[in-house]
Amino acid sequence: MENNVIYNITPIEFRLDLKDPFLFTAHHVDHFPAANKDMGPAFEPTIDEPYRMYYGDIVPGFPEHPHTGFETITLVESGFVDHFDSLGNGGRYAAGDVQWLSTGNGIEHCEMFPLIHQDKPNTFELFQIWFNSSAEQKKQDPAYKMMWREHIPHVSLKDSHENNIDIRVISGEFNGKDAIPRPAHSWAAAKENNVNIYMMTLDAHAEIVMPATTSTSTRFAYFYQGTTLNVEGETVQFRHLIELKSDTEIHLTAGDHEARILWLEGEPIGEPVAMRGPFVLNSDQELNDAFRRYRATHFGDWPWSSSAPVFKREQPRFASYNAGEIKEFPEQS
Structure with a gap:
């Protein structure tokens, strides 16, 4: 489908085909x-x-x-x-x-x-x-x-009916809260590239207005858990990808159950793409x-000793850097 705010709504089984970047x-x-x-x-x-x-x-x-x-x-x-x-x-x-x-x-x-x-x-x-x-x-x-x-930063909101909204800020910023810095040589690291990645959870019937970004940005929302999601007056079913106009506010309202959404937007790189397998x-x-x-x-x-190694079952979460010389453990929870 196509209108002035929603460009496409696509059912998803496994792969979400997106656009630059x-x-x-x-x-x-x-x-x-x-x-x-x-x-x-x-x-x-x-x-x-x-x-x-x-x-x-x-x-x-x-x-x-x-x-x-x-x-x-x-x-x-x-x-x-x-x-x-x-x-x-x-x-x-x-x-x-x-x-x-x-x-x-x-x-x-x-x-x-x-x-x-x-x-x-x-x-x-x-x-x-x-x-x-x-x-x-x-x-x-x-x-x-x-x-x-x-x-990972969270933005917790309540709508006018006291319904809860939680937004995990993976990249970019939301409501003045910045994400953890991305790797230095990432297109997402530069603020001017407006790469915003959010994991959103809306209570049943919760409403939110997502702010506009630039007119040149790519913008998608993937509704991956719930029953229905109202997007600018259009009812969207579970496991559908929505391509959206980027330089306008977007009104979202969850249906009768909690809704979860992966939100993706960013400035295109604008260079040729040649992709073959994993390259x-x-x-x-x-x-x-x-x-x-x-x-x-x-x-x-x-x-490593095999092509498919795993850690022991009891290994807590951790990361190693610099050829394993530096080990980092989060607060365990």
């Missing part, structure tokens, strides 16, 4: 059962409890694989993720945490989804946003940082050069 977002939802001793699923998937192993054999997830030229922003809603990379860094993060990985001029990493609980189901949900980099940023060394749930560059020639470089170097040695 965003590439796409994957929405993973898996109903893993209780775990076996190896942190894999103890039972085969059923119609009522479907799940995917992705490329994992024992533990679900994505074993060792390369990236270059863009960023992955991973937002966990439930479950656990174990990260390992060719820089020698690792970490475990979980519900409410965000990992921001700049792949720059090349990195290998793996993302495994260990099933921690042996006495109950291991429901798993995360978003991974593929976010583009400028040509200059694609040349920089890779880096990552953790944004722990304890540190995102500016031309086919650059892609060919990157694949040759990867075959020759593997973007550095893989320092």
